[in-house]
Amino acid sequence: MKIIKLKLKSKSYPIYIQQGSITKAGNLLARLKIGKDAVIITNSYLKRKFGIQIQNSLTRCGISSKFYTAPDSEKAKSIQYCLNLIDKISKYDNKKQIFLVALGGGVVGDLTGFIASIYKRGVPYIQIPTTLLAQVDSSIGGKTAIDLKVAKNLVGAFHQPKAVIVDPGLLKSLSERQLRSGLAEVIKYAIIKDKFLFNFLKNNYKKVFCLNKKAVELIEERCIAIKAQVVERDEQEKKGIRTILNFGHTIGHAIEAAAGYHKYSHGEAISIGMACATEISYNLKLIKENKLKQIINLIRLYKLPTQFKGIALNKIMNSLVRDKKFIQVRNKFVLPAAIGRVTIKNNIPEIIIRKTILRHLI
Amino acid sequence: MKIIKLKLKSKSYPIYIQQGSITKAGNLLARLKIGKDAVIITNSYLKRKFGIQIQNSLTRCGISSKFYTAPDSEKAKSIQYCLNLIDKISKYDNKKQIFLVALGGGVVGDLTGFIASIYKRGVPYIQIPTTLLAQVDSSIGGKTAIDLKVAKNLVGAFHQPKAVIVDPGLLKSLSERQLRSGLAEVIKYAIIKDKFLFNFLKNNYKKVFCLNKKAVELIEERCIAIKAQVVERDEQEKKGIRTILNFGHTIGHAIEAAAGYHKYSHGEAISIGMACATEISYNLKLIKENKLKQIINLIRLYKLPTQFKGIALNKIMNSLVRDKKFIQVRNKFVLPAAIGRVTIKNNIPEIIIRKTILRHLI
Numbered sequence: 001m002k003i004i005k006l007k008l009k010s011k012s013y014p015i016y017i018q019q020g021s022i023t024k025a026g027n028l029l030a031r032l033k034i035g036k037d038a039v040i041i042t043n044s045y046l047k048r049k050f051g052i053q054i055q056n057s058l059t060r061c062g063i064s065s066k067f068y069t070a071p072d073s074e075k076a077k078s079i080q081y082c083l084n085l086i087d088k089i090s091k092y093d094n095k096k097q098i099f100l101v102a103l104g105g106g107v108v109g110d111l112t113g114f115i116a117s118i119y120k121r122g123v124p125y126i127q128i129p130t131t132l133l134a135q136v137d138s139s140i141g142g143k144t145a146i147d148l149k150v151a152k153n154l155v156g157a158f159h160q161p162k163a164v165i166v167d168p169g170l171l172k173s174l175s176e177r178q179l180r181s182g183l184a185e186v187i188k189y190a191i192i193k194d195k196f197l198f199n200f201l202k203n204n205y206k207k208v209f210c211l212n213k214k215a216v217e218l219i220e221e222r223c224i225a226i227k228a229q230v231v232e233r234d235e236q237e238k239k240g241i242r243t244i245l246n247f248g249h250t251i252g253h254a255i256e257a258a259a260g261y262h263k264y265s266h267g268e269a270i271s272i273g274m275a276c277a278t279e280i281s282y283n284l285k286l287i288k289e290n291k292l293k294q295i296i297n298l299i300r301l302y303k304l305p306t307q308f309k310g311i312a313l314n315k316i317m318n319s320l321v322r323d324k325k326f327i328q329v330r331n332k333f334v335l336p337a338a339i340g341r342v343t344i345k346n347n348i349p350e351i352i353i354r355k356t357i358l359r360h361l362i
Numbered sequence: 363m364k365i366i367k368l369k370l371k372s373k374s375y376p377i378y379i380q381q382g383s384i385t386k387a388g389n390l391l392a393r394l395k396i397g398k399d400a401v402i403i404t405n406s407y408l409k410r411k412f413g414i415q416i417q418n419s420l421t422r423c424g425i426s427s428k429f430y431t432a433p434d435s436e437k438a439k440s441i442q443y444c445l446n447l448i449d450k451i452s453k454y455d456n457k458k459q460i461f462l463v464a465l466g467g468g469v470v471g472d473l474t475g476f477i478a479s480i481y482k483r484g485v486p487y488i489q490i491p492t493t494l495l496a497q498v499d500s501s502i503g504g505k506t507a508i509d510l511k512v513a514k515n516l517v518g519a520f521h522q523p524k525a526v527i528v529d530p531g532l533l534k535s536l537s538e539r540q541l542r543s544g545l546a547e548v549i550k551y552a553i554i555k556d557k558f559l560f561n562f563l564k565n566n567y568k569k570v571f572c573l574n575k576k577a578v579e580l581i582e583e584r585c586i587a588i589k590a591q592v593v594e595r596d597e598q599e600k601k602g603i604r605t606i607l608n609f610g611h612t613i614g615h616a617i618e619a620a621a622g623y624h625k626y627s628h629g630e631a632i633s634i635g636m637a638c639a640t641e642i643s644y645n646l647k648l649i650k651e652n653k654l655k656q657i658i659n660l661i662r663l664y665k666l667p668t669q670f671k672g673i674a675l676n677k678i679m680n681s682l683v684r685d686k687k688f689i690q691v692r693n694k695f696v697l698p699a700a701i702g703r704v705t706i707k708n709n710i711p712e713i714i715i716r717k718t719i720l721r722h723l724i
Contacts, residue, residue: 087512118517120686150449155480324482
């Protein structure tokens with residue numbers, strides 16, 4: 001089993017990567033001594049599909065398990081749902097040594113991590129991510145959040161899990177669209193930090209798409225290693241290092257917000273965002289034309305969008321200026337400087353952003 | 363100015379203690395470089411009484427200030443009020459470098475600290491405690507929380523402030539009952555850790571009660587030094603060290619919960635709790651009769667209750683068994699072993715607890 005250790009002093013934790021690792025969850029968790037009673041937050045589909053395997057593995061190691069199912073959508077991240085769940089957990093948790101388990105994608109991970117951060121001033125939790133996006137990105141690094149009416153992810157916490165169990169075998173349960181959405185984040189890692197991965201993705205489209213075991217493990221290990229290194233150096237996004245992970249997310253988030261989070265998946269929105277950011281970089285003469293083309297071509301190779309329709313430019317610009325990451329700057333962009341290297345620029349003239357977005361609006 | 367530094371590596375912070383220190387808030391905070399825009403959470407009485415002084419001091423140092431007033435009761439710690447405030451702050455916080463300021467007692471401190479811990483995954487905050495209880499205890503150590511319907515302080519976080527500004531001059535605004543409530547926590551510190559303070563309290567009742575400057579500063583410095591040392595050694599109450607601060611709180615909290623948080627102030631409830639815990643200690647032969655008497659006498663000297671009425675024993679016992687601090691134990695008590703020294707005991711037979719509480723029920 002491949003183990004990547006995310007080193008954060010007393011908050012360090014292992015990320016286990018192996019086909020079939022969920023059937024070893026009991027052993028892996030018993031070793032960590034984080035509690036005797038697992039509260040597993042998931043959705044009903046995943047509970048049906050993987051619940052028994054995980055439960056059996058935990059039971060064998062003397063860990064009890066209790067499932068709570070969340071809606072399979074951003075609704076699960078509402079404050080109402082969150083409070084409702086805390087209420088249930090507190091009634092179940094009578095003299096138990098509970099820890100939480102997030103079994104799901106980014107939504108379940110964010111919700112579970114946030115509850116773990118505030119329930120009784122913090123309880124341990126572990127991540128068992130089930131989507132590619134969660135396996136390579138959102139399950140690692142301890143960013144948790146829920147949505148308020150006024151904005152998505154407005155409240156949250158940095159609360160590191162005690163372990164992440166990545167089982168690439170779970171990806172078979174994904175729809176093609178979900179898989180592509182995750183591949184958008186993989187492409188992001190390649191562009192910001194990993195030229196080798198970029199070329200691998202370019203040359204192994206078929207293997208990746210049919211979830212060839214070796215190809216998926218290679219991709220996951222490389223992405224997770226990058227994420228772990230970045231988080232180790234800048235856990236709470238205070239030093240500008242973790243910022244590079246937001247490549248494609250500035251315009252991507254604005255498109256998601258303007259479109260109401262339904263029309264485009266997160267991966268699709270950040271694909272458009274990466275295309276726009278790369279073009280901004282080209283306009284600012286930070287990257288050469290042939291690199292711009294290579295990046296656009298890779299996004300398109302994975303059938304991810306670089307253009308969009310049906311959203312007014314002003315709506316996107318309004319969302320963009322309200323981005324909670326902009327403190328004392330008008331805007332902040334992560335821009336590719338080469339394949340595998342990015343630079344951060346603040347206060348890019350609005351006219352450049354507008355023109356770029358317009359060019360990607362069909 | 364007396365400065366006690368609470369040492370927690372990157373989370374270390376100064377506690378400033380001086381009569382009139384609120385008028386220096388601007389200088390003290392500008393030095394810390396935590397932001398340019400203070401969001402001050404307080405109640406309308408304190409805003410009227412001290413708001414202008416603090417605002418002027420901040421303005422002189424180039425820090426803007428915005429006040430939000432919270433209800434002057436536990437209501438301010440409801441999730442509704444908390445969300446309402448986050449909503450307002452997020453609308454105000456447009457490209458600002460905000461930090462929060464808790465200007466108030468324990469309720470305002472808990473609420474402000476909790477919002478600071480979750481808003482945008484954590485923003486800096488500082489404490490300007492205005493009650494004796496908050497100055498010697500709740501403002502220090504980073505425990506924050508709000509109440510859910512199912513239980514008080516059920517959700518919260520450990521989120522350390524960036525500074526605590528203790529101005530003993532503010533205590534003149536307290537009612538006698540509020541002052542006595544704070545003195546209950548002072549007596550707690552004396553019993554658990556400070557025989558000198560115990561004797562000082564015994565011999566200087568009048569000075570303490572009329573808020574003699576030197577007496578108050580001595581009391582505050584000693585209590586704060588103890589609190590800081592305990593928090594340094596066990597920030598998140600995981601090693602059983604911070605537990606000693608709960609002396610009197612096990613039965614105290616149960617009485618508060620059973621009485622509905624109106625009848626007895628926190629200090630009154632823990633006074634009864636300290637009396638009960640000391641008697642349990644005596645029953646278990648952990649402390650001698652003359653020490654028991656000394657402790658009871660000191661509590662009574664400060665006109666704090668050691669007995670109560672009008673609450674059913676079963677209601678108290680029901681609250682007690684649900685205490686969220688009891689994990690895999692039936693109960694946990696901090697018991698005096700001498701003046702200035704306590705010991706922790708788990709699973710004390712229920713019959714002893716019941717009998718002791720009954721003896722304190724008039």
